[in-house]
Structure formats: structure tokens, C-alpha cells
Amino acid sequence: MADTALIQGRYQLLDLIGRGGMGEVWRARDESLGRLVAVKCLKPLGQRDTAFMRVLRERFRREARVAAGLQHRGVTVVHDFGEYDGVLYLVMELLDGHNLSQLLEANGRRPLPVAEILDIAGQVAAALAYTHEQDIVHRDLKPANVMRTVDGAVKICDFGIARLGHDIGFSSKLTGTGIAMGTPHYMSPEQIAGGAVDRRSDLYSLGCVLYELATGVPPFDDGDAWAVLVGHRDAPPEPPRTHRAELPEPLERVILGLLAKSPAGRPQDAGELGRFLAEVWPTAPSVLPPAARGLPTWALAMSTGCKANAGMGPGPAPVALRTVTPPGGFVGGLTGPWTGPMELPPVVNPVVNPVVDQVADRVVNPAAAAVATVAAPPPSTLVSRHNEGLSLGRLGRWEEAEAVHHALAAERSRTLGSAHPDTLASRYEVAFALCRLGRHADAARAYEQVAAGREHTLGPDHPDTLAARQEMGYVLGRLGRHAEAHRTYTAVLASRERTMGPDHPDTLRCRHNLAFSLSRLGRLEESHRVAREVADARARVLGEFHADTLVTRYEVAYALGRLGRWAEALGAYHAVAEARARTVGPDHPDTLAARYETGVSLGRLGRCEEALEVYRELAGARTRAHGPADPETLRARHGLGVNLGRLGRWEEALAESREVGTLRERVLGADHADTLVSHRETAVALGQLGRWAEALKLYRQVADARQRVLGAAHPETHNSRNDEAHCLARLGRTAEATELYRQVAALTVRQAAPRTRESLSGGFGPEPSDRL
Template sequence: MGETRLIQGRYRLLDLIGRGGMGEVWRARDESLGRQVAVKWLRPLGPHHDQSFTRVLRERFRREARVAAALQHRGVTVVHDFGESDGVLFLVMELLEGRNLSQVLDDTQHRPLPLPDLVDIAEQVCDALAYTHRQGIVHRDLKPANIVRLTDGTVKICDFGIARLADMGLTSRLTGTGVAMGTPHYMSPEQIGGGKVDLRSDLYSLGCVLYELATGVPPFDLGDAWAVLVGHRDTPPEPPRTHRADLPAHLEQVILDLLAKLPGQRPSDAAEVGRRIGAARPVPAYPPTVLSAGPAAREARLPSWTHGMTAGHRAAGAEPRTPPPVTDAGLTGDWTRPATAPTPLPAPDTPPTPPDDALTALAGRHNAGLSLGALGRWAEAGEVHRAVAADREQLLGPDHPDTLASRYEAAFALSRTGRAADALRAYTHVARVRERVLGAEHPDTLAARQETAYVLGQLGRTAEAHQVYTSVLAVRERAMGPDHPDTLRCRHNLAFTLGRLGRLDDSYRMAREVAEARARVLGPDHPDTLVTRCEVGYALGQLGRWQEALDTYRAVAEARARVLGPDHPDTLAARHEIGIGLGRLGRGAEAVTLYRGLVGDRARVLGPGHPETLRARHGLGVNLGRLGRWEEALAEARDVCAVRERVLGPDHPDTLVSRREVAVGLGRLGRWADALTEYRTVADARERALGAAHPDTLAARDDEAHCRERLGGGRAAGEPSGGVGEPRRPRDPHGT
């Protein structure tokens, strides 16, 4: 099967993704629709198989493929097409960008998953299984390798229908073995004994998967397949908490119930399991900002494979503690406010005791807000957190840690929606109350103070941000030590701020020290280490040491491709920085080639209108200009500007950067009157948004003046610069 093979005149095979007992999976391009897909080939039977079996297999394949194609659920892999080519049966499916859970376990060296990830994955799998079981479909081979977590956090089950083909004996005929269908570590006792298999068999397999995710090992981790099968059939599993003491007892009981030997002793359906798991979702007194934090903040708390992932949609449940699924239609009133007016608080001399169900419902709404933030829906997340904060204040009081946690999250949402001044007021309030209630050196107080520094930086008050970061860092170093992750995170932010203050040597030196410390503490390829190495590269570029910066970014890109995958947003961001370095070194042709590939990859992964795709297109236009190809550069700049204006708004900083690039192209083509209109638009918009004295406004007014000189026949030196340069992915130091 060569790389250029075309199947049925439509599907062109590109590269081999994987190989297993059932056949091969290829990345392919659907030439008719211009999209990438996955093509799964069933291993050819060959002439030694009897013809009757081959006919039965083909008919079963067609039937099961139609069944799989009819499944329409976000948690089930989409089947687009099926057929036969040169005697080989194949399925065409959506191409999944992510890691299956077997790879996830390998990535973490089979360490238990963090509890929030375990619960999130379990709920999504239960939701998908509940749907397929309602359709009368049993998977029969549920295992970590058949469950994929996408880069956005969505979890999908793969290979429905394929399992039934194996069940009819295809695997044993292909391999010559007589082992029962299924993977030994995840097979139900009734599968092993050749008994009737129904949805409860899938639930047993789910129990095996959850056991391994929760503990790092399968329930019967024995030496050979037969011993494993006997273990499933005859031996009670060790309670998961013998492997992991911090696993909640409630969640352990769910797993053990799923692993009951008799089908009748297991839960009745996957929906019930999902509700019970949702009830086990941890709700600490002060929920940490994990889901709602920026990408680097998530890296510090989760394993490397989760970097950039969101929680995905939650499975719906009947109990109030399980939030309903998030839909594009927005939140219902039930999510953002209580259905009835809260009960008035008793008199001060009678301390209130809020009902447990009310607190649980508020915790669920708080977590829903975190999930919305993880999906990038910050405006909705802020509404949820503000409503929850008001309700918690009424039930618990204004100084309660849960009330302050919700106010903290509401402030974070404000900072993410461009309302930095409002966020600063909210963070300042939280920090002041926490200092009074918890103490000045409490980690929660320091976290709030550090966020005030972040939004001060957003507001351009860099000197004040530097002062806050410095004071927080002094406490962190004294209380936690110089190598504690929170200390290193603060030092990273301080390095970023030093660069903003123009103290480039200090910024470079501190970033290099943090990178070395993180490599020592976390490992050289840990996402946090790589984030700081990017900061080192940026500082080198600011110092004009572009070859060193380019080498740094190339090393980061290689490490991220290895650890996170070639299509991970952070890998693509590092490639963007490589393009900037190439352009700054005068290697425009190489930069154009890089950016063309980057534009294609970002459009495929993120979509053609995504800000990062547009940023790569901007970089492409800049380097076309550097090569003197101004007609192409102007066309690219106009196209990007139009999309940004439509998606982001006319006064968004990215839109204005593109509009200035349009002006540069017009000027280079001698169309100075048109260029002046664009320069004036940029300057006026920046003055409205930033003020007349802001450096960006002053630079825009300078461009406008230079253009007027050109129109008046002024000095040639007045010509504006040939492009504004490739804008970086916004360097967000938050939480890193």
C-alpha cells in the first residue's frame, strides 16, 4: 500500500498511523471533499480461507458498517464511508487528533491519572456508552486503546462494529489463535466463558479501564493471558485504594460494582454509572483554578499529555450535583440562578447551617463555570461565577473561602474578556479579604496577589506589576523554597515583566535560570520547562541575538512535537517563532515556506478563521513583502484584515496590526493616499482604546506623519517600515 494509493478514486492514503490484529489504519485525504480522514483496512483473508466464510464476513462487514455509520454522538467516532478495494474491506472514519488512553498511560509511565481527569473521562465514556446501549449496540472490546481523548478534551470511543467482526471469529482466523475475542485485561467473565454478552459486559470492561486509570495497573496484572482470564473469572479484584490511598471511597465502590463477576450484580446501565461518578467529583473548600486557568497554568497541575486540553462536554445526569451538558445555545436560567429565592439567613446569634444539597448544587454550578472557561467561553463562565458568588455570599457569608473562590474565578473571566480594570478591582478585593482571613502568606492570598500583578501588566502598569511580583516572589521563596513550582511560576512571570520594562538582560538571565531550574525539577521536556525556554528565546530575540533565538525555538518545537504531538497548539506556536527568527535573519524564502506549511496545519487543526491561523497568514504576508512580492503581500494582508475585522471587531489589536500591514503594502506600491487613510484609521482606533500617550498610539501617529511626508514629497527616510513583523502568539505569562 504505497503512499500515493488512491482508493475508489476518492481516498488517497498518506501515511500509516497504526497496525493491529484487525489490520491497519492510514491517514488519508478525501479528494472529493478536501478533508483528511482515517482509513481502516481489515487484514486481507487470502485464498486459504473458505469462500463461504468470506461471503459471510463481507455481509457482516456491510451490516456492521451501516450500524456504526448510523451512530451520531459526540462520544462515538464518526464513520463516513465503507467499501471494498482489491478484495480488502475498509472503513473511512473521522481523523482523531489526540491520544488514546493506552498512550496516555504510557506517557505518564502508568501513573494514576489525576482525579479530575479520571472523573471527566469516565463521565464522557458513560455518556457515549449509554447512548450506544440505547441503540441496542454493545461494543464488546472496550479498552484504553479504543478510547481517545482529543486535544480539546473530548473523549471518543472507537471501533464499534469492528468488535462484532472479530467476535464472529475473524481475529482467530487471522492469527491462528483460539483465544476468545477481546483483550484479556478488559474481558468480562461471560465473554471468557463463551456466555451471552450484553451491555453489562461493556460495563465490566469499563470497570477494568477505570481501575487502570485510577491506579496505573489493570485489575488483574498477571504474567500471561490465561492467568489474566482466570483472574477475571474466579478472583476478586484488589480494592483500588490498596494501590492509591487518595482515591475517594465512593469512586472505588463504583469501580468494584462494575467488576462484579455476575452481570446481574453490576449497575443497571451506563447512565447510572455516570451519575454515580459525577457525584464523586471532588469539590474542595477552595476549588483550584485548573480548568479555567491559562494553558501554562494547567500544565503545572496536570501531566504533560493534557496540556492545552479542555474538559469537553459533561454527561447529563438527573441529580442536581451533575451539571447538564454545555450546548452552543448558552446556559439556561437554572445554571445561573437558583430556581427559587434563597432562604433568608437566620439572625447573627444563630449561625446558619446551609443545606448540603444547596451547597452541592452551587459546587456543580461552580464546576460548570470552570468547564465553560476551559472551552474558551469566558463571558458565559463569568456570568456563572458571578451568580454563584452572589448565592454563596448569601448562604456562607462574604468572607467564606468558597465565596472568595467564585469571586476569584469571576475575576479571571473578566481578564480573559478584555475587562482588565474590572478584573483588577475584583482580584484586589479577593486578595484583601484573604489576607485578613487567611493571612498574608497563605497560598490563596498569594495566588490572588499574583493575579493582580497579571492584570496590572494587561493595563500597561508594568512597574506596579513588577513590584507585586517581586513581593510575592520573596514570600514564596521564603515559605516554599526557590525550586517550588509556584515559586518558579512567579519567577517566570517576573522575567516576562522585566522584558516589558526594557530590562532585557535581566529578563534573559532570569528566564534562563528558571528554565534550568524547571529542567532540573520537572525534566527538560516538561511543558513548563518548554514554556520558559520559549521565554528565553523571546528575550534573545529582543536582545538581537536572533540565531540563538532561532536555535532555541527549534529545540522547543522538536521537544513539543515529541511530547505533545506535531499538531498540538504549542508545537505550532514554536514553529511560528521559528518563522519570526528566519525573517529577522533575512531568510525570507525559508520563512515563506515555513509559514505556508504552518497556515495549512493550523487551518486543518484549528480552522481557517482561528486567530492562530490568521496570525500565521499574517507572518506569511510579512515575509512575502520582505521578498519584494508586494502585490501578494497586500492581498494576503487585506484578506486577513477582513476576516479579523469580521471575527474580532474593527478595533481589536490584531485587526489594527493587519490594517497597518495593508497600509505598508499600499505605500510600497506607491499608493500613498490610500495608505494614509489606513494609517489614520489605525492611529485613531489606538488613541480611542489606549489613549494618546500610549506607545502604540504614538507609533501609529508617527506612521501617519511619515506617510504625509511622502505625499508632500518629503524626505525618503520618512517612508514607513516595510512591515510590522510577524505577531507572536500573545505571550501570556499567566500561571506559568
């Protein structure tokens, strides 16, 4: 294929990035859309007659359509397929990362950290659950077919193509046996026997993959292909802990359960495996044992040892409005030919200086630093620790992740220098963890330090420099500094468009963030226009159902709501919810978030009965997934109470808002914005029921809290004081009401502070003139 520079006049082959039994994989440019893609060229082996090739082409088209129809973030996207000059080809998304086989090789064939294995297992199980629901079995799951991208996502490759391999002639044959096989180290017993295979065969292969990640070797690895097959068919695998004694027993039992010889002894589907992984590992010792929770038979033996790996699960929901570009290079490995510690020049900005000591380099004892330099661990150990921190973050264990990255940043600074890209990569991850922990001021200082260091070392337009700057914009927005965030995004966007082009995913991500900041600055028409343009571009470049496309469609809907175009907002939110239900599942947090906004839109359109049903279903789903006191459960119940009031069912609305307010105060705190929203809703219901004295007490409590937290000049404080004055008037205390109205009117608001998301999306309900 090297002589063919352009396929179908569209795909320009640039360089060969892989070669294997299925042919070659090229990095290529899609000249029509201006994006980089991967092109897999599949060429049949040997001489084939015309009839065979005709059947083969039809089979290829059918299998390629199967692959192209899969829309899940855990499955590699197939953009196009066809035949050119006798070569069958597939056009796929170009992934930035390494397959699991490469990760093991880069790690010296040593096993991966446990947290990394569990994260990979959860993501692969989720992808298999989706594909198995489509009645698609992979048949050739192996480390080389599972990609780990640089942002931590795990993607399975070659769906729909594995079955094609045997027909084309890629399958190996055991000498003298005539038994066709795929990759012997990962084949299920039923596959070896040539019988029918189903989804449980993929789960056996997954068990083989996890065994190798956990021990460094496949479960059967006798060198001779026949011996490997006989081992899969007849021999019990050695328990993984015979290779790696510190491996947690529950993980060993998961792997051995997947490697059961009989399909009936394995999990019956990937969804069952994923649910079990998510349920067992995060449990505390006080919860019921697995048998009492009705866990499957294959998993009953896994009740011991769970405490050592608390926190295992499917990982946190994706962060919609932040950059996830990782630090450059291969997951934290050494990135350049540095000959000694490299130091940054002094940082002039006094806001940045404290970061070196406060955030990234807490070890300040010179003697200890000297000892650490002499006894510095090998680079592979540092890479392993970096990956451990990344895995902890993906599991939502941000305090632990911050501690790991923090210690690693200090160690890298001592051994490599503060300007080394790996030191800055660790500091970047420190900042990221601080942001997820809600420590946005600390995160802003840390990102500023990383951005300054990368600009000095790598240049102002380097992707890693821009990633740090873009994260800086995000945390500025979280701090309410939206004008600064807007300036930051504008500068980063100009650089990204200049160096990467307007349709590069990182450019589109920055434009998405710009739309978000425009919205928070009140520039709603601009925000809507930019968000719509980004959504259309992402659909063209990434696909209509890509997670990033749906995030921006969500932002378009939000802008429509802010503009009062609620019917259009409802349609947009509904489309996002439907798409997310198809791609990530009906109970995924992202799907539920979109459904929540459909409830908001229905309420604003006066369709309160429908809104009531949406919130009731949401509250049930959130309760099942996260418990009755989870903030998102309470948010759904708050919407339920608001719409009960809109329907005039004030006694029910009062009971609901009062209970939600009590729970929010206990979970979030007395002065939290959501708690105050609920207390105000309770006061509204009391007023509607004529209980004005009780309502006054609550209105005053909310006003005092908002003044204490937000300041006397904040619009929400003004609204609360007006609520209080209105209530005084209803109680006949006209003079007090008039004076309070006068005081509020006298306060000049020089710069309107942004309202909370809940107030903007209908959480507060209409203002007093509409409700009282």
C-alpha cells in the same frame, strides 16, 4: 516498608498515602533535589525462587523504563525506579488531587455533572491516544488509576506496571477457574477470555469508567466476581439513562459504543474517540449530520441531542503566564470547622469595596437572603455546583462559568459568611472567569478582594493568599500596569521562597511571571537571565518536556528575540516546537504558537523563503482547526504577507494584507491593534508599488485610530504619524511633511508605553526607513 525511612540514601519516606493490591504508596522527599515525590513500593507476594526473581527484576526494569519514557501531561511522570532491600520501587510525581474512585465516594456515590464527565473523557482520550501511539496498552484502566488534580488536569497512573501485576502476584483469581484477572468491573471481554488485547481493550475499560461516572455504578455490578465477568462477556449493559434519565442521549451512545463486545464495534483508537468528542458536541443545529461529515460507524447514531451539550470538547489551551493554583482544599468542598457565618472586616481601600456588590454578591434583597439561608442547599450540592463551574471553564464556556461561580459565591456568602474559605474560593473563580473574558479591571478588583479576605482569614503567607496575589499581578500586567505587576510578583516570590523553597513549582511559576514582567518593563537582560534560570530549574524538577518547562523555554526564546539574538531565538523556538509536537501533538495550539515564532525568527534573519513556508503551513493548519477567520489563522496569514513583501513580491503581499485586514476588521473591529497592523502593511505595499495617494489614506487612517485608542504620545502613534509624513514627502507635499515631522518631534514621551507583542515579534515589519 514502614521500617525503611530512607531508600537508596535519597528518598526519605514521610507518610503513607495509599495501600492496595500493588503495594504501598508513600509521600516522600527527594533529598538530592529537594522536592516532594510519591514512592510506590511493590513487593512480590508469596515465596519465589531466585530464577523467578531475576526474571521479575528484569521485567520490572523494562516496564518501569516504559513508564518513565512517557511524556504527556495526561500521564503521571515516573522519575526513577529500582530495588532496595528486596522491594521494587517507583518514584513518581506527587499529585495534589483525588482519583476518580475517591471523587465518587466524596460525592456519595452519586454520578458526576455531565460537563465534568465530558471533560474527563476528553482528557483521558488524549492521554490514551498518546500512549497508544507508543504501542503501549494500559490493561488496567479503572477509576482508581485516573487522578483528577486540583487544577482540573486528569492523569492516568501505572502505565507499564499493569502488565507486571500478574507476574508479581497481585492479580486476583476466580475460585476454581484459574482465570487471571485484573479488576473485574473494568475488564474487556477479550481480556477475560485470556486472548490478545490491544488499544481497544483500554477503550472498553474507559467505557466502564465513564458508565460509572455517569450513573454512580459500574455497568456490571452483581457482587459475585464470576457474574461480573460473565456480564462483560455475554450480557448487554443496561443503557445509562435507565439509571439517570436526564443523561444526554449522545453521551449514552458514546459510552455504549465503547462497551461493544467486539473490539471492531468500538472506536478503533483513542484519537478517533477524541476527535469525535471534539467535533460533535460543539456543533450547532445547522451543521451537517455526522454521516455527511464521514464520522465512524460506531458514532453515526449520536447525531441527536447534541444541542443540549453544546460546547463539549477538549478544553481551552493552557494559559502560559498565569497562576493555576486552585482555591485550597478538595475542589471547593467545605474546608474547616466553621460554626456560623464569618464576616470580613471593612475594607478600607475604596477600589475594593464595590466588588462585594458588583462582582460576588449581586443578590441584595434581605428577605430573599433570609429565605436562602433557611433553605440552604446541602454542602454536597454546593460542591457539585462548584465543580460544574470549573468544568464549564475548562470547556472554554467562560460566561456560563462566571454565572455559576457568581451565584455560588453569593449563596456561600449568605450561608457561610464572606470570610469563609469556600466563599473566597468561589470569588476567586469569578475573578478567574472575568480575566478569561477580557474584563481585566473587574478581575483585578475581584482578586484584590479575595487576597484581602484570605490574608485576614488564612494569613499573608498561606498558599491560597499568595495564589490570589499572583493572579493580581497577572491582571495588572494585562492592564499595562507592569511596574505594579513587577512589585506584586517580587513580594509573592519572596514569600514563596521563604515558605516553600526556591524549587517548589509554585515558586518557579512566580519567578516565570517575574521574568515576563521584566520583559514588559524593557529590562531585557534581566528577563532573559531569570527566564533561563527558571527553565533550567523546571527541567530539573518537572522534567525537560513538562509543559511548564516548555512555557519558560518559550519565554527565553522571546527574550532572545527582543535582544536581537535571532539565531539563538530561532534555535530555542524550534526546540520548543519539536518538544510540544512530541508531547501534545503537531496541531496543538501551543505547538503552532512556537512554530509561528520560528517564522518570525527566520524572517528577522533574512531567511524569508523558509519563513514563507512556515507561515503557509501554519495558515493551513489553523484554517483546518479553527476556520479561515480565526484570529490565529489571520496572524499566520499576516506573517505570510510580510515575507512576501520582504521577497519583493509586492502584488501578492498587497493582496494578502488587504484580505487579512478586511477579515480582521470584521472579526476584531476597526480599531483593534491587529487590524491596524494589517492596514499599515497594506499601505507599505501600496507605497512600494508607487501608489502613494492610496497609501497616504491608509497611513492617516491608522495614525488617527492609534491616536484615538493609545493617545498622541504613544510610540506607535508617533510611528504612524512619521509614516504619514514620509508618504506626504513622497507625494511632493514637502511643507506638510516637514510640519508633521516637527509636531511628532515636539511631543516628549515621558514614559515609553510597551509595544504590542506583534510589533515586537516582527508583525509590523521594519520601520519606514527600512521598508519604503
